[in-house]
Amino acid sequence: MNKNHESHYTENVQHHLQQVQSLLEKHALVETLALKQEMPRQERHELLGAILHKQHLAELQDKLANLHSSDIAFILEALPIEQRLLVWDLVKADRDGEILIEVSDAVRESLIATMSREELREAAEQLDTDEIADLAHDLPHAVMRDVFKSLTIEEREQLRAAMSYPEDAVGALMDFDMVTIREDVTLEVVSRYLRRFDEMPDHTDQLFVVDRNDIFKGVLPLNRLLVNEPEESVSKLMRTDTIKLHPDDKAEQAAQAFERYDLVSAPVVEEDGKLVGRVTVNTVMDYIRSQSESEILNTAGLRGEEDIFASVWKSVKNRWMWLALNLCTAFFASRVIGEFENTIEKLVALAALMPIVAGIAGNSANQTATIIIRSLALGQVNQSNARRLISKEITIGGINGLIWGGMAGIFAFFLYKSVLLGVILTGAMVLNLVLGALAGLMIPLFLQRIGRDPAIGSSVMLTAITDSGGFFIFLGLAAIFLIN
């Protein structure tokens, strides 16, 4: 890892991005390059070198060489595709692997598409087995076969293990960079052992104590190693009450354990007591970030993270599902209104007022759902308190219905000089807000019950219910009480 690049944080990464952008613009080479996208990377690179003012290119290359891999990943994500590929060509090949790990899935795809089988193999071979596992589903089969052949037997085993877990399991988060020691030695011996390392793995805050069969015994925090006398024995100082993760545990649960107990690393132990790996806080933090991002994206009906410079078609594909679903529910709502066309014909004011009934209830229902979804995610809602929540949310729906429905009723009265119309509007809003509150509670609870993620799809269903329900209630009340 290029630790020596960290110093550049002071002039932050947005600044780097601007510098790279201005260097790119200086050349006005973007157009030239866009034509050559089909060429193999090597040829393109050579051609570029010939065409361009060599010193500008060198300047850009220098700049990139001094950046941390994560910063290069950031810059690649922020550049349109042609500029991105140019920068990618200028990055030293021996950093390709690290950078591929750092970029988002969508951008990784665009980079991998331009690389030869040979380049990909070399990039993958720079990585640890757990990182190769993360990359595996983006690499062509042939490349993975080559990579697999180049590994030692132990590494193959690790790679197989890492790839065998679903993305949301602890097994998918773990790495294999552990320092293990035996319990029957003194701290002095441990210290001497450590001095034989050139460097310890990142995020080593504790050493893992195992027996000769790799059975996990406990951990020795570096903290304890450092504050105690060298004569003390590991068995006396190690902690046996530590958190153990299991490779099949849910990643979200592990993330909560890291947050709750402020962990830096945790051992991953199988049923038979064997230590198989560890999870570190940086992986957990990445996981939390990506989870919260996909929650935000899903709430808007986006299926995955979207490369902001993806082609128009890719973006359309990423977004179509939601819009299609929305069109269906809109058609349904439209048919509900259609059933009342005679009523509207007699009092066209209804058409102007009906979106108010639908809109507010939709918003209020989404507020209820957001709170429930959050509490479900934290595990704070269970059968013993769900009933209480239901009666609370219905009360809130009713109160909000009276407040905002009352105001809307007064508004309608002043516009159309009809007390009855105002009362019907208020009544419809109370009923629709209560309906929305019920739906906002029941839909997430139902999705959770059937094992689906309550954050995905709740809002489309809610809007469908509050729209169609609102139109039906309002126009129905009007048809009964107003039009005769």
Add this chain to the structure above:
Amino acid sequence: MNKNHESHYTENVQHHLQQVQSLLEKHALVETLALKQEMPRQERHELLGAILHKQHLAELQDKLANLHSSDIAFILEALPIEQRLLVWDLVKADRDGEILIEVSDAVRESLIATMSREELREAAEQLDTDEIADLAHDLPHAVMRDVFKSLTIEEREQLRAAMSYPEDAVGALMDFDMVTIREDVTLEVVSRYLRRFDEMPDHTDQLFVVDRNDIFKGVLPLNRLLVNEPEESVSKLMRTDTIKLHPDDKAEQAAQAFERYDLVSAPVVEEDGKLVGRVTVNTVMDYIRSQSESEILNTAGLRGEEDIFASVWKSVKNRWMWLALNLCTAFFASRVIGEFENTIEKLVALAALMPIVAGIAGNSANQTATIIIRSLALGQVNQSNARRLISKEITIGGINGLIWGGMAGIFAFFLYKSVLLGVILTGAMVLNLVLGALAGLMIPLFLQRIGRDPAIGSSVMLTAITDSGGFFIFLGLAAIFLIN
């Protein structure tokens, strides 16, 4: 910190919650207690002890004594207010401080409200100065005065420093638990110095090297301390190219640095080079989680995190702003429709079709906005690429308009047997989706430009535009081409 409670992770916290709930229910004492909420904590506790089967109470108290503070905080959040206060009474007073730090703002308020000035002072005095600072705005002034008096001069200085930074600054995240060393010593000396500690501060992955004026010189990673020979000197092994945070830096920027460079701790250094504190990864992780949560809450128009067992009135207050705003925009949209009442009277089908035009555009605009807001937060959008994004999103809007608008047009044709009506519907949807795409881009960019958080309020404004715009475009086109 109660590290020895961590072992309980294996039977996870939801399980603890259920146990506590069932113990609480066994007593059926909830009703009794609800009547006594006004009594001071002490009296209530005594009364309880007298009323209840003592052994059940003891069982609950034992259970709580064995839990990690973070787990107790979790349980408190998941309990309705009366049960929550009962459990709070049973928690050992010497853990009050830690637990108050862990719970959410809303729940903290409910706990603090039941505590006497004396209890609060004791709770605060168990904490480090940076933690007291976090609690400060929830404590009564009198309590803070008492606490302040009990601190040493150095601690007072730290507390003042920690409280002087806004919530979103690095200064608000930092703590003062640093181990500092001098550069002119050997590792041997450092090791001997560390052995004088009973325990090092949590998350000590590096020692901070300072001169006698506390001027920051560099860091000595424990990693290097452990793998190198004792005779080596600190000055030779310390890293000087490390990331330095400034107390006025944005917390979000520091969080990104932690994620990007996989840090465990980072020094906080003032302009004059003085080391003032450090930031650790657990604080950063909490910050990231709370940010992503408030983003999700804000998107739904909730002003802050809501205690799920808050009173109905508190919840109504938390949610009213958004609904009020929504009512205003709904009134406006209603007036737009009102202007076309004559048109609708002549062709009532328009009333049934108009929600389709508004709904889809609103969804599509929100998708655009979500992607832009995310890219803005990451700093990937700047002037040099904004224009490109605009043309891309408008193209997507147009294409989606043709696809879904075309389908809606066919639907309308089959229902109402009018080609012109279908064409007008399609045309209106294309125009409204393009309008939505423009608004979805420009509103977040505008909010960002004027220094507001683009995640807050975008969606209400967007819906207002696509609703009113959709009604206006569709009914306007119909008035011109259809009704004459």
